Amino acid sequence: MAEPRSSSRRMLMAFFAFFFAFFYTGSSTAQVPVVLWSSEGLPALAPPAAGHIVSTDQLTAYLTSAFGSGPRTVLLFLQDKLSKDDFTVFGGVFGNKQDSAFQNLEAALQSSSSSVTLPAFEWSGSSAIPALLQEELGVSPLLVDPDTLSHLSINSSASNLLLFNLPYCTSVHKSCKEVLHDNDEVIGKVLTIMKAKKIPYTAVYTGSQPSRVISETSMSNQPAGRSLLQAVVPDVKAPIMFNGTGGPCIMLWAQNLSISLSSTAAWIDLAAETPTMTGSMCNSTNSLLVLNYASGYVLSFNMIQRFYSVSARNWFTLESVQLQSNGVTASFSGRRAIYAPAEYSYHCQTVSSIGDALLVQNSTNVNASQWRLNFVDFQIQGFSLANGTNFSYASDCAGFFTAGIWMGLLTSLLMLLIFVYGLHMIMQLNTMDRFDDPKGPSISVPQSE
Known part of the structure; x- marks a missing residue:
């Protein structure tokens, strides 16, 4: 059957x-x-x-x-x-x-x-x-x-x-x-x-939106005859911008703002939705960006600007990221890892609470202990916007000495040590200053009967 x-x-x-x-x-x-x-x-x-x-x-x-x-x-x-x-x-x-x-x-x-x-x-x-x-x-x-x-x-x-x-x-x-x-x-x-x-x-x-959109270009807009291949500039979504009393003061852009409410649940990309920013605020020392989504999620970014006497300049840090759903809130701290000069923006290819985490969860709520965040191609600035509408120069999270560079340097150093040791051994070789005379009397060893 x-x-x-x-x-x-x-x-x-x-x-x-x-x-x-x-x-x-x-x-x-x-x-x-x-x-x-x-x-x-x-x-x-x-x-x-x-x-x-x-x-x-x-x-x-x-x-x-x-x-x-x-x-x-x-x-x-x-x-x-x-x-x-x-x-x-x-x-x-x-x-x-x-x-x-x-x-x-x-x-x-x-x-x-x-x-x-x-x-x-x-x-x-x-x-x-x-x-x-x-x-x-x-x-x-x-x-x-x-x-x-x-x-x-x-x-x-x-x-x-x-x-x-x-x-x-x-x-x-x-x-x-x-x-x-x-x-x-x-x-x-x-x-x-x-x-x-x-x-x-x-x-x-x-x-909510099509996953694929195939555009057809009208032939009337194209010149007749052959032409060189032209680069197609993809549509890039505009960054999220919050306007304070004195104009734009917070900007955020990310390719993906993915969240998950358990270790086994599927990821939800909030970047595909258009949020409202009710509850956001900014001043000379504090900036708070609150993203309210129609799906019921609320994502908050809290930034603080401080003066550090050692470097003699102002720095801003992303103190925390909060995710709220159905009245439950999870808080993720980024103070020790996410920071940049106050006049710069901060950029990182991946800001996540899993793996090599830049966000560390410090929630005490048991219901939110399994919540996860994963931001891809993430850039944020809460102070000193360039021209009021653009990101300033980005301070990237990627260090100069990556794992690949360290492996190459250590391998090169090991090979150099082997070469120096071999050269040292060769230079220590000396020729003999005296040789046996083959024409001299031979050595006789008496034999006892």
Whole structure:
């Protein structure tokens, strides 16, 4: 009996991959896929025409008819990034279910009473879909995880919007396929809990932003004939800047601001979200940058400027970094490792609380003892901004004598010592100043009889 089910699963995944590949148009418009399924049923929706991008108004009209007037419990699986290519690349296109990173999602679509797949939804911002669902349901999203959901009491007589944030390929320790597989495991756990609670639900799986955007350049803007290859300058996101009473006073930029709430939990990249800076402040000696994210996390950077008589100059130090979630706060100290002259900015390729840690956790809260931070290509300045809007010269955390340089110096020194010792031995060699005379009488040794 296992072979028909395996065959149908392979056919479903092959159709799923072909469906996304067929509607892929390579348009320069940013778009994300949206997958919906329900334990109760959804209104039928005709497949969109090839190349059609679903607008916000069209999705709003469909959700209005799908939710109706009664209460609904909606599970929003919001991944940091998602594109159609993720399904075709990591979805086990050739029918090998063990190779698919979306096994639980495939099973949910196959077992649900109805499902709707929108390969291309017009993306207008990271909060577009959460805001759309919040408006339709009339409730604010509640950020939860599988562990919290198992102990959460859900009132099915009222509308509920449960938000599950899923990371994308931002961790240096896992591949994209492993991250997507972990996200799929989270989806499976949540659906199992909802089934055990016997609560009807509607699930939505989508992305905060596209993971891949393929831009097409209009031929009318290109000169005719052959031309040399031109360097494409990638889009670089603007740094986070806080304006005090006298103008800009704090700047921060990072490629990734990854956090994890346990040693086994997936990393969450906060750099993909746009925070508010309520609670931030700055003056001549203290700067506090508070980043409030819509996902419920609060990240704070506390910097202090001091005068040191030994160097006869002012230095600023990153005293602490605090992470707050669900009323629990973890504090990480960076005073002994993260510092720079007050008129400089501080830069480091990796600022982390794991491995060769620059951030040391000093929290006494047991619930936050396993929290981790990992900032990639991190730069911050809390005082003396250059021209008021730019980073000053960066004081980098990388020392001049790295491990490779020390190995080369020690190896060279060892070889030099061997050479000097050999040269010394050669110079100590002396020729003999007297030789035996071969023409002289030979030595006779008398023999006794």
